[in-house]
Amino acid sequence: MALQDKLLKIDHIAESLDSSERRRLLYLCESPETDTSVACVKEALRSIVTSRDNNGLFLAELVYRLERFDILRKLFKFSRENIERDLKHKQVLSRFRVLMAAISEEMNSDDVNRIKFLLGNTISRENLENVKNFLDVIVELEKRDSVSPERVDFVEKCLRDIDRIDLAKRVASYKMSAEIPGRHSALLPNCRTHQTRQGQPHRIARVNAPLVTSAVQIPERSLELYKFNTNPRGVCLIIDCVGNDGEMLEQTFKDLHFDVILQKWLTADDTLSALKTVIRHRDNYPGDSFVCCIISRGTDDHLLGTDLYGRGLPMDSVRRLFTAEQCPVMTGKPKLFFIQRYSVQDFLPCTRMYNQDEGIETDGYAGLSACNHIPTDADVFWSHCWTDERQLEQGDGHRSVYLKALTDALRKAQTRKSSLLDVQMEVNAAVYEHNGRNPGENYHLDVKHTFRKGLLLN
Known part of the structure; x- marks a missing residue:
């Protein structure tokens, strides 16, 4: 790669990133620069590239770690699989910084x-x-x-x-x-x-080790895998309170060999009842896993269903209903939650909304914390996306970018040995690319998990 070509790539990279991405880029390439302006990032990258032998892979890995797969494809003609294969043999960036x-x-x-x-x-x-x-x-x-x-x-x-x-x-x-x-x-x-503060050199070995490739990815293929081969693989409960994407999800999870239950146009109370019904009949649902998909209007911490007012359903209660204590049959099995929330800005809750002991109890259930959305219990994968309710004003033709990306990635996973985290990574890239093209229609993602094993979808 000629130097002039690399400099042009640097210009394109710096101009394509937002300020937070430029901040991460400077950290990843161990630059002491604190100014995240486009000009300063260009200068920092030029200085590094002109002093390195493997600068082509260096730039490609930087873009990869930022999850800007659009830039990776356009400038380097690399797919994600290409760069991951190369990085297994030679990782350029500091593993610590990554x-x-x-x-x-x-x-x-x-x-x-x-x-x-x-x-x-x-x-x-x-x-x-x-x-x-x-x-x-x-x-x-x-x-x-x-x-x-x-x-x-x-x-x-x-x-x-x-x-x-x-x-x-x-x-x-x-x-x-x-x-x-x-x-x-x-x-x-x-x-x-590497010179320490006291000036004493330490030797740091570049070794081939597991790659951290996204905010949620761990080296699944080196871990023990969850059992995921029964037919059916488990129950998939889809609650569509908006009415646009439920059928798309239904077909996708049927193709993945799940028993699918689709319920539409539910209130918050009806949503809770549907979840409780799955708990009550849990012994009737064989399989290795459980999936819950909810599409609903909501606030930061409550789902509203079709309600225009009321107490709402604390989002954290959805997950806690399926803990080992509440649903022993699911102990040790992966529990997957995919939530598409349309944020309501002017919702005025009634005074009962925050009485958490009302309406959300199951047998032996002892209260919930609506402020903690982190899946602290084992074997939980939590993928929560939200966007403004105004997106629904597009009419019946509206489709969630997040759910479309999810179904596309899951369908691909049926034809290749992909992990759930690979699927989520593809979703992240699609959502990020959409946000770059449509700054007024941003989708936001919160992805957390407490998996103890890998989960392969095929």
């Missing part, structure tokens, strides 16, 4: 605020006020030599302290994979030196 950037993308503002509270005695108040995301936290800790690619115990502890056990486990996995090479680094080729 992991920290991926974790940052998976943390919401509440997570970051809790981290900031924990670090009140470690980082000055002035510096904490400038912290906007997890990457800012890591940069501050690196400045204080509290965290480095070789020392991540502090990061793991902080994540455990805010109950992000899923992320803490990923740090622990990184730490374990780095320990053995670290003890024998003198025997390994391709090592670079």
Whole structure:
């Protein structure tokens, strides 16, 4: 790749990214630059590219880690599969920085605020006020030599302290994979030196290790797999309170060999009743998994169904109904939730809306927390997308970009050995690409999971 061609690619990359993406890019390429303007990012990339031998793969991996597959295809003629195959043999970017950037993308503002509270005695108040995301936290800790690619115990502890056990486990996995090479680094080729604050060099080995390829991806193929081969594979409950995409989901999950229950135009109370019915008849639903899809208007933490007023259904209750305590038959089995919410801005809840003990109890059920949307119980995959209710004003022809991307990715998974996280990654890319083309019609994603094993769809 000629230098002039690479410089043109750099210009296109910098101009195509938003400010948060440029911030992550600078962190990934270990640039000390703090200015995220297009001009400064171009200059930083030019400086790095002109000093590297493997700069073509370096640029491609940067774009890949940002999940800008549109740029990857346009500039490098790479598919996601192409770059993943190449990176299995030679990863250019720092594994530590890739992991920290991926974790940052998976943390919401509440997570970051809790981290900031924990670090009140470690980082000055002035510096904490400038912290906007997890990457800012890591940069501050690196400045204080509290965290480095070789020392991540502090990061793991902080994540455990805010109950992000899923992320803490990923740090622990990184730490374990780095320990053995670290003890024998003198025997390994391709090592670079890193100056610590005290000026003493440490050798850091570049090794082939599991890739962190998205905010939710873990190296599934190296893990034990969930059983997922019964016929039917389980029950799929689809609740469509909007009326546009239920049938599309129904056919998709039937093709995946699920027993599908589709219910349309339900109120919040009816939605709860439908969920309870599945619980009551759980012994009648054989299979290795459970899927719940809900399409509904709603607020940040409640689903409204077709209601124009009322208490709504706390979103967290949907997941908690299927915990091991409430639904023992699903213990150890993957439980998948796909939620498309259309945000209602001027909804005025009645006073009963926040009485959480009303209307949501099951046998032995002891209350819910509407403020915690993180799937803290094991074996849960939670994919929640929301967009403005005004999207529905397009009329009967409206289709959710998120659900269309989901069904497309699931259909592809039937013809190839894809993991659920691969499917979600394709959805992320499609939604992100849509948002870039339609800035006034953005979709937002919150994807979390507490999987202990991999889940392959085929």
